[in-house]
Amino acid sequence: MSLVHRDKSFSLWSKLLLPAVIVQLIGWYLGLFWIGADKDQGDVFRIMFVHVPVAWCAFLWILCAAVFAILGFMKKSLFEKMDHSAHAAIDLGTVFAALALATGSIWGRPTWGVWWDWDPRLTTTLVMFLICCAYHVLRSFTPDVQARRNAGQIVAILAAVNVPVVYFSVNIWRSLHQPQTFVRKGSSASSDIATILLVNTVAMVILSVVLFKLRRTVVATEEALDAAREGKQQI
Amino acid sequence: MSIAQIWQKNCWLVFEYSVRTLLLRKASWAGTLAFAACLAILFPFAFGTELIQKAEIRHGAFWAINEFVVALSVARLFSVESEGGMLEYFLSTQAHRSALLFGKIFYIVLYLLSVQVPLLLMWVVFYNVPGSVVVSLGTRIVPLLLLFNLGTGTIGALLACVTARSTARDILMPLLFYPLQMSVLLAAVSLATLSDPNVVMLAGTSEQSWWTVMLGVPVVFLALGVLLSDVLFQE
Numbered sequence: 001m002s003l004v005h006r007d008k009s010f011s012l013w014s015k016l017l018l019p020a021v022i023v024q025l026i027g028w029y030l031g032l033f034w035i036g037a038d039k040d041q042g043d044v045f046r047i048m049f050v051h052v053p054v055a056w057c058a059f060l061w062i063l064c065a066a067v068f069a070i071l072g073f074m075k076k077s078l079f080e081k082m083d084h085s086a087h088a089a090i091d092l093g094t095v096f097a098a099l100a101l102a103t104g105s106i107w108g109r110p111t112w113g114v115w116w117d118w119d120p121r122l123t124t125t126l127v128m129f130l131i132c133c134a135y136h137v138l139r140s141f142t143p144d145v146q147a148r149r150n151a152g153q154i155v156a157i158l159a160a161v162n163v164p165v166v167y168f169s170v171n172i173w174r175s176l177h178q179p180q181t182f183v184r185k186g187s188s189a190s191s192d193i194a195t196i197l198l199v200n201t202v203a204m205v206i207l208s209v210v211l212f213k214l215r216r217t218v219v220a221t222e223e224a225l226d227a228a229r230e231g232k233q234q235i
Numbered sequence: 236m237s238i239a240q241i242w243q244k245n246c247w248l249v250f251e252y253s254v255r256t257l258l259l260r261k262a263s264w265a266g267t268l269a270f271a272a273c274l275a276i277l278f279p280f281a282f283g284t285e286l287i288q289k290a291e292i293r294h295g296a297f298w299a300i301n302e303f304v305v306a307l308s309v310a311r312l313f314s315v316e317s318e319g320g321m322l323e324y325f326l327s328t329q330a331h332r333s334a335l336l337f338g339k340i341f342y343i344v345l346y347l348l349s350v351q352v353p354l355l356l357m358w359v360v361f362y363n364v365p366g367s368v369v370v371s372l373g374t375r376i377v378p379l380l381l382l383f384n385l386g387t388g389t390i391g392a393l394l395a396c397v398t399a400r401s402t403a404r405d406i407l408m409p410l411l412f413y414p415l416q417m418s419v420l421l422a423a424v425s426l427a428t429l430s431d432p433n434v435v436m437l438a439g440t441s442e443q444s445w446w447t448v449m450l451g452v453p454v455v456f457l458a459l460g461v462l463l464s465d466v467l468f469q470e
Binding site: 073130133134138142143144146147150154155158165 | 393397398400401402403406407410411413414415417418455456459463466467469
């Protein structure tokens, strides 16, 4: 019954998929064809319209995972649900962090001349990605369900500690990476770029919410199946 | 007796028990020091005996050795207690779990310092550290080592609890530990290198930022340790 209920819940969220795809297509059209090439970087700068939204989504979902974990610890009745949510959020955080690293690297090659530089922003993002990977390894190597949930939730909170470090790394340390785009006055982004970036970010966030719901359903179903298998083996 | 006094007493009890156990089992301390000595000999061969004379490499090697020593030590942080059944005893008492965590953190800080003092002498001799460097490092090495130990020790203690019930603890501990403590290592290396009169630092290198990292990491993780101590220590 619960699985059927979850499916219904997901079908409601899946309705967001169409607007997300439409907004994303508009965002990509604006980024690829509407706005002109950058004076210094040429067409390479257009990857920013993918790179920045995925990086923000990585921050968002890793922070969400920590919030879910904290809520789970605070309210014991929600512990299982929050564990599923935190797990799904870390999954998304891992994928988005990997995409942010990959797109950043693709941008870095023609701009900086190297695929990788030990720049504070890049290094801290890599660390954030590695912690997310460690979360998955920890879960798969902890057989006891309760211990797995506790350990997973703690690591989800620890992973979030790194998010402000990544975000402010360009301010704290001398960095090749450009500073925060929208925080400071007189930022490097023009209003056109900022608008397109905003459209792409909104699209990516909506898409990620749908993916989160889908992944959360899969996580819950997998856990229910594992529990059923273990029960069958014991019989 | 007030709650604070009881907490302090429990913390001291755990610390005292750990120190007494260490005094009884001196072999583990000697083994850790021998491991550090092996690494101190290994690095000049790995980097080349000429390159190791360079100031930046020399400082990096010292902190890298410390890093491996910490990883080895924190992996065995609760092993004596769990082998002897003492951990169950502590957990069955009314003592607050954070007192147990703090007692172990203070112990690991002291334990690491006791290994680092002879290691520092080895480093000065084996790496031909000039007298001027030793003098300039002299004023800041103690606070640097204490903060490094506190930061890495706190992270290590938290992770030792998180991975306690995992099957592949040997893989998980370094996988979680190294990414999380990277900022402490970076800060320690940078601050040690900054004190070296032979090193010309690039413009914009902020000493204050690194001290903030060195102080901030233990504060954040100690706070997390207190908040999560009930979850961390579950039978």
